[in-house]
Amino acid sequence: MIEWVVTALRGNPEVALFLAIGVGFWIGSWKFGSFSLGGVTGSLVAALVIGQLKVDIPDAVKTVLFMLFLFGTGYSVGPQFFRSLKGDGLSSLAFTIVHCAAGLGTAYLMARLLGLDLGLSAGLLSGGLTQSAAIGTAAETIMELPLPEAERQLLASHIAVADALTYLFGVVGPIWFLTSFLPRVMGIDLKAEAAALESKLGIKRAAPNVLSAYQRFVFRAHRVEGPEYIGKRAADMEVVGNEGRMFIERLRRGDRIVPIHPDTIIERGDILVLYGRRETVLDIGPRLGPEVDDPELLDFPIKVARVIVTNREIAGRSFNELASWPPGRGVGVRSVVRGGKDIPVSPATVLDVGDEVELIGPQPTVDRVALGIGQIEIPTTSTNLMLVGICIVIGAFIGLPYLMVGSMKLSLTTSVGVLLAGLFFGWLYSVKPSFAKIPDASVGLMTQLGLAGFVAVVGLHAGPIFVEAVRDAGPRLLLGGVVVTIFPMLVAYGFGRYVLRMSPILLIGALAGGQTLTPALAAIQDKADSQTPVLGYTVPYALANILLTMWGAFIVLFRSQFG
Numbered sequence: 001m002i003e004w005v006v007t008a009l010r011g012n013p014e015v016a017l018f019l020a021i022g023v024g025f026w027i028g029s030w031k032f033g034s035f036s037l038g039g040v041t042g043s044l045v046a047a048l049v050i051g052q053l054k055v056d057i058p059d060a061v062k063t064v065l066f067m068l069f070l071f072g073t074g075y076s077v078g079p080q081f082f083r084s085l086k087g088d089g090l091s092s093l094a095f096t097i098v099h100c101a102a103g104l105g106t107a108y109l110m111a112r113l114l115g116l117d118l119g120l121s122a123g124l125l126s127g128g129l130t131q132s133a134a135i136g137t138a139a140e141t142i143m144e145l146p147l148p149e150a151e152r153q154l155l156a157s158h159i160a161v162a163d164a165l166t167y168l169f170g171v172v173g174p175i176w177f178l179t180s181f182l183p184r185v186m187g188i189d190l191k192a193e194a195a196a197l198e199s200k201l202g203i204k205r206a207a208p209n210v211l212s213a214y215q216r217f218v219f220r221a222h223r224v225e226g227p228e229y230i231g232k233r234a235a236d237m238e239v240v241g242n243e244g245r246m247f248i249e250r251l252r253r254g255d256r257i258v259p260i261h262p263d264t265i266i267e268r269g270d271i272l273v274l275y276g277r278r279e280t281v282l283d284i285g286p287r288l289g290p291e292v293d294d295p296e297l298l299d300f301p302i303k304v305a306r307v308i309v310t311n312r313e314i315a316g317r318s319f320n321e322l323a324s325w326p327p328g329r330g331v332g333v334r335s336v337v338r339g340g341k342d343i344p345v346s347p348a349t350v351l352d353v354g355d356e357v358e359l360i361g362p363q364p365t366v367d368r369v370a371l372g373i374g375q376i377e378i379p380t381t382s383t384n385l386m387l388v389g390i391c392i393v394i395g396a397f398i399g400l401p402y403l404m405v406g407s408m409k410l411s412l413t414t415s416v417g418v419l420l421a422g423l424f425f426g427w428l429y430s431v432k433p434s435f436a437k438i439p440d441a442s443v444g445l446m447t448q449l450g451l452a453g454f455v456a457v458v459g460l461h462a463g464p465i466f467v468e469a470v471r472d473a474g475p476r477l478l479l480g481g482v483v484v485t486i487f488p489m490l491v492a493y494g495f496g497r498y499v500l501r502m503s504p505i506l507l508i509g510a511l512a513g514g515q516t517l518t519p520a521l522a523a524i525q526d527k528a529d530s531q532t533p534v535l536g537y538t539v540p541y542a543l544a545n546i547l548l549t550m551w552g553a554f555i556v557l558f559r560s561q562f563g
Contacts, residue, residue: 006053013460016055020047020456021449035175035519040132040452041167047456048164051463062457066136067418069450071392072443073133073545074422079354079430080339080542081423091500092510092539099492099514099540100547103129106487107551108558110480116162118142119155120473121559122552123162128484130170130517132455133545134552135159137415139458141553144409145560157462160455161469166481173485174520178508179527182493186504193505194530201346201532217332218278219249221297224270225289235262237272246276246284249362252297273297275362303363304334308433309355310374320347327372331361339538340440344531354430375433383442387425395421410557416550423546489515502536509533513540516548 009016024043030036037045084093107128111121122138125131139156147155183190224230229237234248250273251260266272271294274281285291309315314322322328336343337356343349351357357373359366370376399417402409412420429436462469489511496502496510505528512520513536524533 009050009053009055013055013057016050016460017057017061017453017456020050020460021452024452024456035172037171038519039448040455043452044132044160044164044455044459047459048160048463048466051460051466054464055460057457057460062454065450065453065457066415067392067396068446069133069454070415070419070549071388071395071422072446072450073549074419075426075429075438076340076443076447077542077545078423078426080539081546082427083352083354084539084543089539093543095492095496095500095510096514096540096543096547098495099488099511100544100551102488102491103484103548104551104554107484108555110483111555111559112563114476114480116473116476116480117155117158118556118559119158120162120477122555123159124166124477124480124484125551125555126159127163127166128170128481129488129548130167130515131548131551132163132451133549135163135458136454136552137413137549138552138556140413140415141556154465157465158469160458160462161466162473162477165470165474165477166484169478169481170485171517171519173482174489174512174515174517175523177486177489178511178520179523182508188504190505190524190528191530194528194532197503197505197532198344198530201344201348217276218281219273219275219298220281220285221271221273221292221294222285223289223292224266224268224272226287229266229288230268232266233262234260234264234266237266246274246280249273249275250297250300252294257297271297301363302360303366304358304360305366305370306377307357307359307370308374308377308430309351309353309357310431310433311372312353314351314373315353316350318348318350319345328369331359331365331369334358334360339542341534341538342531343534343538377433380437380439381441383438387436388438391421391425392418395419413553416553419546419549505532506536509536510540513537514544516541516544
């Protein structure tokens with residue numbers, strides 16, 4: 001039976017690939033406290049084991065999967081990447097460059113000190129900095145070197161070996177460093193620091209799956225009997241009270257519900273629907289007249305819509321500033337998503353191009369406000385594969401031109417070209433959503449399946465030499481991995497703390513972003529009992545995904561040229 005399975009896997013390598021992915025995501029789901037390997041690393045581990053059977057998969061499969069991953073990654077972080085190139089994003093850009101440069105420099109120096117070959121050097125970087133995408137750019141660069149084919153294949157296989165050995169501490173180390181070690185060094189309590197930042201930003205906490213019974217905005221129906229309101233224009237009644245604004249949304253006159261306009265003259269006996277802050281409506285309503293129960297009048301559509309911010313007059317303004325924006329009349333904000341992460345909503349929250357804002361309010365009002373902010377996101381399950389295919393081709397052609405330096409061919413490589421194409425079209429979606437829309441689920445499939453499949457192919461190729469490579473270089477790699485993981489965070493901490501003067505909570509979140517480590521962000525938020533660390537995380541995460549992916553090629557070039 002076992003012999004039949006082995007023969008079947010060798011004869012049908014595509015089955016071995018999907019077996020590695022399936023088993024890998026199962027392994028990646030194992031929980032050890034709050035720690036898990038994740039599906040991508042699990043796929044690499046599973047592939048290294050299955051690879052002992054000497055399953056041969058064409059390199060073209062690996063390349064296709066990696067291109068899908070790179071395009072999906074670029075597309076998802078494009079808006080954040082371009083946002084960092086201007087205004088307040090420049091400090092995040094500087095922070096991330098320092099963090100990532102320290103990572104590349106540390107990996108290079110440790111590889112030289114430990115005498116690692118090109119493949120092990122690249123794997124030390126990808127595993128120590130938990131950026132599996134660097135495996136691909138490093139392998140592509142190795143395959144362009146003027147070396148014998150057998151040597152290039154061996155070096156490329158070594159990348160997966162070193163990545164697998166160093167990745168574990170690459171995940172566990174930052175979680176310990178950011179949630180325990182660093183707070184002690186700074187002399188702060190994460191919960192107290194997060195609570196202070198929430199208070200400063202005007203953020204109110206809410207327990208998961210729990211809603212407050214208190215509703216800030218209310219709809220109430222009142223019959224007009226107060227003499228001071230009879231004969232007034234509807235617009236004149238939409239006043240600013242002591243506590244806030246009040247709007248008139250609906251009107252019943254006799255037994256008819258009639259359209260209401262700013263110039264509508266209010267008559268005795270009219271029943272008006274007042275909408276606004278609770279305290280304002282409760283103050284003005286009784287003076288208008290008695291409250292009435294009118295289910296028909298109060299039964300009108302309330303719309304919830306997700307809107308992508310494209311209006312540059314809105315971008316850069318806080319909700320506090322937008323409170324007096326005339327087109328924003330009568331609409332509330334439920335959530336804001338930036339770079340795929342929910343960010344806290346408060347009066348101090350500043351919107352930017354590409355943010356996804358969830359609005360709630362009367363349907364016509366929401367539609368009007370949405371047009372002023374940007375474009376309503378229309379849910380779709382259809383993926384524009386024409387766009388995906390053409391973008392990948394464009395990116396590949398961007399990376400094809402090369403320059404010969406001696407016997408070495410230097411180019412962006414097709415991988416980096418596809419990544420750049422993804423960045424551009426991801427940004428284009430943030431400003432022209434109707435043109436470049438790719439559903440989130442499709443982007444998620446490209447990134448997860450693309451990277452997991454890619455590392456699984458790499459692992460299957462590396463399987464036969466894994467045991468020997470670990471025996472020869474295992475202890476050195478483990479030591480080097482610890483240094484590569486921790487030292488860049490120390491450098492970035494010093495830069496953020498003493499040069500940029502970042503808030504401790506935002507700094508810790510930014511460090512997790514610079515490591516491109518979502519599990520670390522989750523651990524920080526759990527320890528701080530707050531979502532605020534995500535405010536520092538999003539931009540460094542987007543930038544570091546790009547830089548660390550390219551570092552795979554850089555470390556191979558540096559080691560091949562400078563030793």
